[in-house]
Amino acid sequence: MTDRPNIPFNRASLAGRELAYMRQALERGHISGDGEFSKRCHALLERETGAGKALLTTSCTHALEMAALLLGLAPGDEVVVPSFAFVTTANAFVLRGARPAFVDIRPDTLNMDETRLEAALNDRTRAVVALHYAGVGCAMDAIMDVASRRRGLAVVEDNAHGLFGRYQGRQLGTFGAMAALSFHETKNFTCGEGGALLLNDPALFERAEILREKGTNRSRFFRGQVDKYTWVDLGSSYLPSDLLAAFLLAQLEEAATIQARRRSIWLRYFERLSPWAERAGARLPVVPAGCESAFHLFHVLLPSPEKRDALMNGLKERGILAVFHYLPLHLSPMGRSWGYRKGDFPVSEDISGRLLRLPFYNSLESADQERICGEIEDLTRSW
Numbered sequence: 001m002t003d004r005p006n007i008p009f010n011r012a013s014l015a016g017r018e019l020a021y022m023r024q025a026l027e028r029g030h031i032s033g034d035g036e037f038s039k040r041c042h043a044l045l046e047r048e049t050g051a052g053k054a055l056l057t058t059s060c061t062h063a064l065e066m067a068a069l070l071l072g073l074a075p076g077d078e079v080v081v082p083s084f085a086f087v088t089t090a091n092a093f094v095l096r097g098a099r100p101a102f103v104d105i106r107p108d109t110l111n112m113d114e115t116r117l118e119a120a121l122n123d124r125t126r127a128v129v130a131l132h133y134a135g136v137g138c139a140m141d142a143i144m145d146v147a148s149r150r151r152g153l154a155v156v157e158d159n160a161h162g163l164f165g166r167y168q169g170r171q172l173g174t175f176g177a178m179a180a181l182s183f184h185e186t187k188n189f190t191c192g193e194g195g196a197l198l199l200n201d202p203a204l205f206e207r208a209e210i211l212r213e214k215g216t217n218r219s220r221f222f223r224g225q226v227d228k229y230t231w232v233d234l235g236s237s238y239l240p241s242d243l244l245a246a247f248l249l250a251q252l253e254e255a256a257t258i259q260a261r262r263r264s265i266w267l268r269y270f271e272r273l274s275p276w277a278e279r280a281g282a283r284l285p286v287v288p289a290g291c292e293s294a295f296h297l298f299h300v301l302l303p304s305p306e307k308r309d310a311l312m313n314g315l316k317e318r319g320i321l322a323v324f325h326y327l328p329l330h331l332s333p334m335g336r337s338w339g340y341r342k343g344d345f346p347v348s349e350d351i352s353g354r355l356l357r358l359p360f361y362n363s364l365e366s367a368d369q370e371r372i373c374g375e376i377e378d379l380t381r382s383w
């Protein structure tokens with residue numbers, strides 16, 4: 001045990017004008033969805049990413065659910081998803097009756113292995129979900145080629161980690177027909193719980209507004225394009241309060257500062273832990289040429305699951321919270337219900353047992369980072 005303060009895995013912090021903007025929203029008397037601050041978030045996201053349209057949602061999960069609705073999925077359809085992914089990366093499509101067709105990941109970036117994509121496609125495939133793990137882009141040229149250009153399939157980017165990351169110079173989230181963003185507390189930019197759907201295919205814009213507004217054409221009504229609004233399609237309520245948008249806008253306006261800060265935290269871990277990794281047989285993150293990371297998280301791959309667990313528990317005893325990440329979806333009870341078994345996706349299975357995420361948040365102090373690295377060295381001295 002230690003008498004030093006604990007270092008959490010994540011800590012939300014203010015970037016600047018969050019509270020002032022929330023007060024302004026209240027003073028304006030508009031705190032339901034799509035007020036002034038939501039509109040400013042939409043404009044900022046469209047301007048900074050180059051996406052055709054941005055719509056705030058109550059979570060990334062809800063943005064993915066909107067994507068699934070927009071795809072018009074029906075029972076029997078298949079959606080290709082990496083097994084090493086968040087539950088809702090698959091569940092959003094399963095909710096619409098689709099079957100997840102899992103694929104394995106690459107051992108370097110931990111993103112979908114694009115060389116295995118072709119084999120996962122069949123006549124029932126309707127879409128491919130590309131998750132940019134840790135904010136490092138998938139091989140989007142190959143994925144778009146196999147899925148979109150050659151087969152005409154929709155590509156949905158799960159860009160929960162990757163806002164402002166780039167692949168071949170282009171912003172993540174602007175390759176597929178749609179991309180989902182997360183503004184959950186753990187993300188680079190947050191409003192506690194939140195997300196956004198980026199739309200790159202203009203044919204989807206109007207229907208997306210309708211699905212997000214309970215299946216009504218209310219957005220057209222507010223723009224004066226119809227004189228009454230009514231129920232025109234499926235839908236739900238996916239728009240966040242303008243109070244949350246006010247908080248989020250303040251964070252997004254500080255994107256350059258936040259990203260520079262996260263980059264320096266990431267680089268400090270990388271430089272400080274490189275000699276240790278070599279000695280301990282651990283592996284640090286890989287960012288291939290052509291990828292600019294969004295610096296969402298910093299992970300290490302330990303030599304074995306036993307060593308990962310020992311290090312994770314040792315750090316915890318010393319007041320430092322480092323955490324594992326996704327359990328392979330194909331081995332979850334839901335995954336097994338489609339007949340998937342151990343051994344189906346060996347890279348996902350292997351990585352999941354050996355991965356450890358280190359504390360990473362905008363206000364992480366260099367002294368705390370030094371303490372984390374020192375404890376890692378100390379706990380693994382006998383390896």
Ligand SMILES: Cc1ncc(COP(=O)(O)O)c(C=O)c1O
Pocket residue numbers: 059060061062085086088089131158160161181182183184194195
């Ligand atoms: C890749 C990925 N997609 C989606 C989500 C869900 O995000 P949210 O909590 O905003 O629904 C997460 C959560 O961390 C995630 O890691």
